[in-house]
Amino acid sequence: MLEIKNLSVSVENKNIINNLDLSISKGKIVAVMGPNGSGKSTLSNIIAGKKGYEINNGEILFNRTNILELEPEERAAKGIYLAFQYPVEIPGIANSSFLRTALNSIRKHNGDEDINTREFLNECKELSKKLNLDASFLTRDLNTGFSGGEKKKNEIFHMLMMKPKFCILDEIDSGLDIDALKIIAKGISEYSNKDNSLLIITHYQRLLDYVKPDEVHIFNEGKIVKSGDYSLVKALEEKGYKEFI
């Protein structure tokens, strides 16, 4: 589904991603772990299309189309979704309005009609209940005044409503309490199927105990330095990064 080939990226002349190769097949859950500052969020942002990076080399193919020239909203319409490490507060825009606008813009791009309001609200209510997110979060301004964990829950709420094909979850587990983590992990696991893919960026084993990855990559200085299966997560937890980088 996603193929990153020989990608090198810099910001203000500082190399952040270095000759990175990474392929993620349809139906797979792939975990990326790596020290602070190793370039994980930068990679997420580049896939999603955030501006401000210099692409020095390489390409990113999404279902065989190079997406590097596409705008973020075009990538979203193709089914790419990024759950932010630091979700942004937008005062003045209700959470549900933001979500409905995002959903409708994707539907429009795909030639579909706007979502029926009642259908949308029913789905929102059902899902927020499942994620244990109080219904008041629908009418509150986007992320404004949400606690750290509530913001992360809201990112997954949006993901499950938007049903993307390729989900990038950038430290979705940080800030979640023990019970919330289980609920969110259940939502993610149930969403994962043979037609979509997940790129999970995390520092800890715990989320991956609930959402079992097919592949695990250790990232350092903008490239993959070690790949393996779930056993790599355990080894990392026990030994730390010094064994691998």
Ligand SMILES: Nc1ncnc2c1ncn2[C@@H]1O[C@H](COP(=O)(O)OP(=O)(O)OP(=O)(O)O)[C@@H](O)[C@H]1O
């Ligand atoms: N706009 C920018 N200007 C300068 N440096 C930047 C910019 N964006 C990223 N960097 C640097 O690039 C490096 C990689 O940052 P990134 O946020 O991708 O790390 P990360 O692996 O996600 O770390 P963490 O685990 O702490 O979230 C860091 O050293 C960061 O300071």
Ligand SMILES: [Mg+2]
């Ligand atoms: Mg990060």
